[in-house]
Each structure stands twice: as structure tokens, then as C-alpha cells.
Amino acid sequence: MGSSTTQAPSSSEKTGPVPTPVDQKSANHKVKAVELPFNVLILGETANGKSTLIRQLGVYTGNKNPDVQIGHGNLSCTKEVGRYPLSTQLCSFYLEDTYSGQPLKKTSYLELVDFTDEDAIVVANKPDEHGKVFKFELIDTPGLDDSDGNDMEIMAEIISKVSELSHLNAVIYVRSMNKPFGTSFIRFYEYIQRCMPMISNGLIVVHTAYTVDRVERALSEKIDLAKQRRESFQKATKGKMSLAHFFMDNDPDNTNPFAVSESLNGCYKLLKLLSTQLRLDTSNLKLLKAPNMVNVDAHMLLALQRLQSRLQKRLDDGIAAADKSKSAILRTRREITRLQAQQGECRERLDELDRDTEVVLGTKTVAEDYGMKELLWEGMLWLDNRDVSFDSDCSITKVQKSTGSGCKWLDEDVRGTTWRATLKSGIFRSMEGSATFYTTMQRKHHGEIETMKARFSHGKETIAFHEASLQGLGPLDDKDAETEMLAEHLDRCTGTIERIKKDTFEAALWPLLRQFYVSHRKPSNSDIADFVEVYDPKTSELLVGP
Structure with a gap:
């Protein structure tokens, strides 16, 4: 129909005494219906x-x-x-x-x-x-x-x-x-x-x-x-x-x-x-979490926060055990990873709005x-x-x-x-x-889009600065590489926690999360791992790992 003015005919010509706008046997069957309903x-x-x-x-x-x-x-x-x-x-x-x-x-x-x-x-x-x-x-x-x-x-x-x-x-x-x-x-x-x-x-x-x-x-x-x-x-x-x-x-x-x-x-x-x-x-489309859903999330978050604490302690110990130069490298890489996570969130929001x-x-x-x-x-x-x-x-x-x-x-x-x-x-x-x-x-979201673009650009420059500071530094040994892997696990766990903490979630996830949200029993460790797997399979593996 388009965006132009729609004007109905004012003619009082009648189609018959029966109050039915469509006569399937009339010549109007030749009129092609719109492609999509x-x-x-x-x-x-x-x-x-x-x-x-x-x-x-x-x-x-x-x-x-x-x-x-x-x-x-x-x-x-x-x-x-x-x-x-x-x-x-x-x-x-x-x-x-x-x-x-x-x-x-x-x-x-x-x-x-x-x-x-x-x-x-x-x-x-x-x-x-x-x-x-x-x-x-x-x-x-x-x-x-x-x-x-x-x-x-x-x-x-x-x-x-x-x-x-x-x-x-x-x-x-x-x-x-x-x-x-x-x-x-x-x-x-x-x-x-x-x-x-x-x-x-x-x-x-x-x-x-x-x-x-x-x-x-x-x-x-x-x-x-x-x-x-x-x-x-x-x-x-x-x-x-x-x-x-x-x-x-x-x-x-x-x-x-x-x-x-x-x-x-x-x-x-x-x-x-x-x-x-x-x-x-x-x-x-997003789904707004009901109070009972937030209560279910609380059980999942408690397990993840415990995992987060364990990973954080192991990471701190690893960084402390490294020599001064290696410790600086690890902290810089941690900062780069943190900034990259922020960039990912910023890009995700831009993809949602800049359309x-x-x-x-x-x-x-x-x-x-x-x-x-x-x-x-x-x-x-x-x-x-x-x-x-x-x-x-x-x-x-x-x-x-x-x-x-x-x-x-x-x-x-x-x-x-x-x-x-x-x-x-x-x-x-x-x-x-x-x-x-x-x-x-x-x-509609022009102001927020411009702010996010500026933030994304600034983040990109900051990451480039940190990456440049690592140029020419020696490689990490196996123990330091293990510490860096712990940092990746911690960042992944933290990101999953932040996603679950949100008061909305993607509507497409409902068929997968429904069984947990409609259950009236306390979730088991297996339930928690299955729930987290919907958001991030690798974080779920960390929950059930050694």
C-alpha cells in the first residue's frame, strides 16, 4: 500500500444483500493478494x-x-x-x-x-x-x-x-x-x-x-x-x-x-x-525476566561466582610467581583481553542499533x-x-x-x-x-550510536597502544602460558556472569532455558552446568572440570 494517503472509494454501489466483502466466485478472484501477510x-x-x-x-x-x-x-x-x-x-x-x-x-x-x-x-x-x-x-x-x-x-x-x-x-x-x-x-x-x-x-x-x-x-x-x-x-x-x-x-x-x-x-x-x-x-526481541527467573539465575550465578573466585586466586598466584618483566607482560595482556571484551560488547550493541x-x-x-x-x-x-x-x-x-x-x-x-x-x-x-x-x-538511537562509535574507536586505539608496548619483549615460558590461559578462563567466566545478570535475554534462548525456569526444585550441579552451557559451553566445561 505504501506510505501515501489511502483513500477508500465513496461510492455507495452495493455488492449484494449479504454482508460478505469477498465473493470467491466473483471476478475478483483474479486480484492477486499481497505477497506477504x-x-x-x-x-x-x-x-x-x-x-x-x-x-x-x-x-x-x-x-x-x-x-x-x-x-x-x-x-x-x-x-x-x-x-x-x-x-x-x-x-x-x-x-x-x-x-x-x-x-x-x-x-x-x-x-x-x-x-x-x-x-x-x-x-x-x-x-x-x-x-x-x-x-x-x-x-x-x-x-x-x-x-x-x-x-x-x-x-x-x-x-x-x-x-x-x-x-x-x-x-x-x-x-x-x-x-x-x-x-x-x-x-x-x-x-x-x-x-x-x-x-x-x-x-x-x-x-x-x-x-x-x-x-x-x-x-x-x-x-x-x-x-x-x-x-x-x-x-x-x-x-x-x-x-x-x-x-x-x-x-x-x-x-x-x-x-x-x-x-x-x-x-x-x-x-x-x-x-x-x-x-x-x-x-x-528480548524476554524480560520474571522474579522466579531471577531466583533461578541466583543459583547459577552463585556457582559461577565461586568458579570465578577460584580462577582469580590461581591467576593472582601465577602472576605473583612470575618475575617482574613477565608479570608486567601478563598484566598488559590481561588489560588487552579486558578491553577486547568491552569492544565486543560495544560492537554487539552497535549491531543492534545501527540498522x-x-x-x-x-x-x-x-x-x-x-x-x-x-x-x-x-x-x-x-x-x-x-x-x-x-x-x-x-x-x-x-x-x-x-x-x-x-x-x-x-x-x-x-x-x-x-x-x-x-x-x-x-x-x-x-x-x-x-x-x-x-x-x-x-x-531513533542516533545519540547512543555516536557515543558507542566514539567509545569503540577509543578502545581500538588503547588496545593498539598496549599491543605496541609488548613489541620486542621476550616470549612467555610454559608456566607463564598456563597463567595466561587462566586469565582467559577467568575472562570467559566473568563474561558469562555478566550475560546471566542482565534482566533480559534473547527470545531465541527461551526454548533452551524454559525447563530450568519453570522447574520448582533447586537446581542440581548437572542442571547448573546444562544451564550455563546454553550461554557458553566452554564455561560449562570449567564448572564440571577438575
Whole structure:
């Protein structure tokens, strides 16, 4: 789709009375789907509607009975990460009067809620983008805050699976309108920030159970339910997060045509945004250690620190036993080895940051639906455009935009860290539009990259200086060589300790470390050696050696 403005056709031409955007037998089968699917990770606590949302998205594509299991109560029905492919055109829906055969116009919300299939039918508009077919891969996950599971272990399993994907386009967090935002969401978001920094600012919050009956009750009290929900989110998160919010009924009453059309249009708006999200690299995902993991690490570190002490004592004794000139050589070589280890860490960090891969800076959404228009029709002024802006702490490289039917992004202006545009809509239309902002890892971490490069250059010069100081000195004898080998062992052990001490680890290591972290018994010496072997086989050999 690219980074240009996405405009859906405003034509009200209908494809038929059945609310199905894809007709497999139509001429649209000639439209070639995009080569790679949009991979979408769906997260949320148990009993908030993740699987139901996936099922309804399946209904949107024309599958009336998607094979998605739905849980009940506080036990998650989804026990493992599951993948659900969708292939669909994108189109919005409207209600058609069964008597006149014409689209319903300016009917009050109260009347629409009470309509039956005798009063109106749901009809699909003409597909967007000339019937282009989009492929999505929805990744369902076990529910968090599950009475039958461990959240940190569940997240570790999820992110480990995500790290195996070729790419990830978006992450959805599902939250029922029946559940307030609180500490559990803050804890979840902080975890995502640490483990998936390239996409955490682009998290999409989908509020489920946003039923027409619920909206009707709010309208009767002059309440903008969506605005109220966003404000409660900002209050719960102390205004620290500006994320995209979508409101939809994920399980509509199929006997109510208005409920069905609102739900399908909610699916349309969500998929429309997802279809603009860029592919993000998943090769550097990290896992944040839970308290129980830190406790397991403590046993491993204790064994390694004992080994470290033994090696340090033997090394000190070896250096002390050497003559003065040989002792100086050994200390200089020790310093070179230490500096080389620092260079390795610096290079590893640079390889992680100095890359031209995309990072999400944030998303801006404008959503003023039928419910808001009800309030406006009662005397408030309706404006047909909204000025939207986004400011970042680093330069914006790409902007991916989507719009609802009849809406257009106009007067777009991107200048460094600032973006401005106007979303325009026809009068009495719902106003829908989203813009997601991207930069690159290089630009996002420019300051740190320059610091690391300077440090690397200085380290290189220092190593060269020490190596030059060793030129012309005599060779070490066998005993001194043994002492130097002890120094290498000590450095290797110290490096392994520093890796295990970190509060995150590579997601790719989870399948190998899982058995140790989920065990509820004290690790044996064999367990410790096997654990350390995951990080460094040679250090593991030192643990079990003489």
C-alpha cells in the first residue's frame, strides 16, 4: 500500500444483500493478494474477547463459522499460540431499507437499535482499492492474568514464538468495555516496551463489548462513551501513552441489523489500519525476566561466582610467581583481553542499533462515529475537517495513513520531527482516519550510536597502544602460558556472569532455558552446568572440570 494517503472509494454501489466483502466466485478472484501477510499479534487478559474478536474478523471475511474456540470465566480457552490466516477485500457496510431498497439516512440511533431484519438489511459497499485482496495472519495467544497460568511464562512463550516470524506488522491489546484499566495493563505495557521496543509505541487498543445498546444508553445521558473510555485510559496510565483506540462489538446480536453493520464496520476500520502497517524486524526481541527467573539465575550465578573466585586466586598466584618483566607482560595482556571484551560488547550493541529497520513512533487516530453525530445533530456545530498533528523526539521517515469511506487526508506536511495534516469528511459523515509514524533504529538511537562509535574507536586505539608496548619483549615460558590461559578462563567466566545478570535475554534462548525456569526444585550441579552451557559451553566445561 505504501506510505501515501489511502483513500477508500465513496461510492455507495452495493455488492449484494449479504454482508460478505469477498465473493470467491466473483471476478475478483483474479486480484492477486499481497505477497506477504500482515502478521498481527493479539494479546490481552483472559475473558476480554481476544478469540471472539478473531472469530468476528473471520465473519467479516465471509466465513460464517470460523473455527475459533472461545473461553469462559477466568480460564483461558487458548492454551497455545495459534495462527489464523485471513484473506479479504476491504469494504464498509450500510443499512438498506427493506421497503424502499434505498440506504437509510438520518435515522435516529434509538430507532436503529430497535430495527429488525424486517426493517433493514446489511449491505456491503464497493470494495476499496479496486477489489485488492489483503492477507492477514492473526496470532491468537493464551490469556494473561489467567487463574490457571503464569503471566511471565505465558509472555515468554508468546514472544519466543514471535521471534520465529519473518516479520511483525502490529500488536493488538484487547480490553473489554466491562473491564477498567489498571496496574495489570501498566505491567503488561512496560513488559512490551522492554521486549518489543520497535512496536510498543504502535500498540493498538481494541475495546470489545462496545454494543449498540451500551452506546444508546450513553447517548441518552449525553455521554460520548468512546471519549470517556479514552480519558479513563489516560488517567490509568497517567497520560504517558498515546495509542490508537478502536471500539467494536466483537459478538453482535445477529438478529439486529444495526448491531451487525456496526460490528462489521468496526472490523473494516481495524483491518484498514492494519493493512497500512509496515513490516518490522523480529530478530532482536528480548524476554524480560520474571522474579522466579531471577531466583533461578541466583543459583547459577552463585556457582559461577565461586568458579570465578577460584580462577582469580590461581591467576593472582601465577602472576605473583612470575618475575617482574613477565608479570608486567601478563598484566598488559590481561588489560588487552579486558578491553577486547568491552569492544565486543560495544560492537554487539552497535549491531543492534545501527540498522536501517523501522521503529514505530506512534499512531494518531480520528474517530467520530454515528453516536457523536447524534449529539451534534442536537445543536452542536459539525465541522467537516480536523487538524491533526504529531511531534516526535526524532525525525519521522515514513507515515502510513488510512481513512474511512468519504474521508481524505489533505495538506500533509512532514518536517523533521513534526507532522501536520487535515482529515476532511463530507457533512454528516463519520470521520475516520489513522496515521502511523515510523523512523529507523539508526535515527531513533542516533545519540547512543555516536557515543558507542566514539567509545569503540577509543578502545581500538588503547588496545593498539598496549599491543605496541609488548613489541620486542621476550616470549612467555610454559608456566607463564598456563597463567595466561587462566586469565582467559577467568575472562570467559566473568563474561558469562555478566550475560546471566542482565534482566533480559534473547527470545531465541527461551526454548533452551524454559525447563530450568519453570522447574520448582533447586537446581542440581548437572542442571547448573546444562544451564550455563546454553550461554557458553566452554564455561560449562570449567564448572564440571577438575
